[in-house]
Amino acid sequence: xxxxxxxxxxxxxxxxxxxxxxxxxxxxxxxxxxxKGYRIYTQQDLEWLTFLLNIRxxxxxxxxxxxxxxxxxxxxxxxxxxxxxxxxxQNILEQxxxxxxxxxxxxxxxxxxxxxxxxxxxxxx
Amino acid sequence: xxxxxxxxxxxxxxxxxxxxxxxxxxxxxxxxxxxKGYRIYTQQDLEWLTFLLNIRxxxxxxxxxxxxxxxxxxxxxxxxxxxxxxxxxQNILEQxxxxxxxxxxxxxxxxxxxxxxxxxxxxxx
DNA sequence: ATATAGCTTAGAGTGCACTATAACGCAAGG
DNA sequence: CCTTGCGTTATAGTGCACTCTAAGCTATAT
Numbered sequence: 272x273x274x275x276x277x278x279x280x281x282x283x284x285x286x287x288x289x290x291x292x293x294x295x296x297x298x299x300x301x302x303x304x305x306x307k308g309y310r311i312y313t314q315q316d317l318e319w320l321t322f323l324l325n326i327r328x329x330x331x332x333x334x335x336x337x338x339x340x341x342x343x344x345x346x347x348x349x350x351x352x353x354x355x356x357x358x359x360x361q362n363i364l365e366q367x368x369x370x371x372x373x374x375x376x377x378x379x380x381x382x383x384x385x386x387x388x389x390x391x392x393x394x395x396x
Numbered sequence: 397x398x399x400x401x402x403x404x405x406x407x408x409x410x411x412x413x414x415x416x417x418x419x420x421x422x423x424x425x426x427x428x429x430x431x432k433g434y435r436i437y438t439q440q441d442l443e444w445l446t447f448l449l450n451i452r453x454x455x456x457x458x459x460x461x462x463x464x465x466x467x468x469x470x471x472x473x474x475x476x477x478x479x480x481x482x483x484x485x486q487n488i489l490e491q492x493x494x495x496x497x498x499x500x501x502x503x504x505x506x507x508x509x510x511x512x513x514x515x516x517x518x519x520x521x
Numbered sequence: 522a523t524a525t526a527g528c529t530t531a532g533a534g535t536g537c538a539c540t541a542t543a544a545c546g547c548a549a550g551g
Numbered sequence: 552c553c554t555t556g557c558g559t560t561a562t563a564g565t566g567c568a569c570t571c572t573a574a575g576c577t578a579t580a581t
């Protein structure tokens with residue numbers, strides 16, 4: 272139920288450096304400490320990190336994630352947070368369109384290569 | 397049929413700085429010059445830039461685009477180029493999966509918000 | 522003729538997101 | 552008792568992809 276920074280790093284794929292950096296940058300709350308002052312990540316912290324990772328990996332900048340995270344424990348901010356997420360969904364859709372367009376362009380180029388390869392192959396028969 | 401750097405910038409959305417940078421970095425060939433030494437982009441240059449933009453915007457690093465571009469006029473490299481593009485398609489598929497996963501996670505969070513908003517709204521009736 | 526607006530170059534600066542270093546502390550195992 | 556192996560902090564460095572500056576050169580418009 273509780274995890275050290277090493278375990279959390281392994282579970283999330285984020286380096287220890289990054290975990291400390293995210294905490295300093297207020298992307299995650301101040302993590303609880305044990306008697307030695309070591310960080311103890313809870314299940315809730317892990318879930319939060321997992322969500323952050325999703326939005327981070329799809330391009331939400333640190334600065335926005337920071338704003339979003341700072342509103343986390345204030346229910347008055349729910350509409351604002353909702354709006355931020357809706358905007359990020361628009362962003363994701365835009366990225367998806369770019370990926371599709373790029374995929375199609377590459378398909379076309381590969382098809383051209385294959386026609387060339389087939390044609391030069393036939394010369395050898 | 398031919399374009400100045402300003403027109404090319406407008407047509408591609410790349411800044412003039414970036415166009416010169418791409419040329420210096422060999423992502424595009426040495427562009428033809430007019431009597432004044434100004435760059436003249438041909439239709440073919442534009443098409444190449446459009447393709448580069450597609451793969452760049454989907455995350456292919458400059459270093460790889462450079463390798464790819466340098467092979468462009470050598471038909472012996474077609475299989476290598478083909479392989480690079482296939483690998484980039486794998487990359488695009490992976491990105492697509494991440495976008496979908498993130499989209500689903502955001503959907504779920506928005507649904508949570510909406511349940512909260514609905515519940516607190518009902519208290520006011 | 523001179524201001525404006527375009528172009529050139531080499532090289533410096535920026536912003537982002539990490540990533541690493543230095544210098545240190547503690548506590549359990551051989 | 553001291554090495555290993557965690558942890559801490561503040562701060563510096565890295566890599567990428569631009570982005571801009573400085574200094575200068577034309578050609579056309581007023």
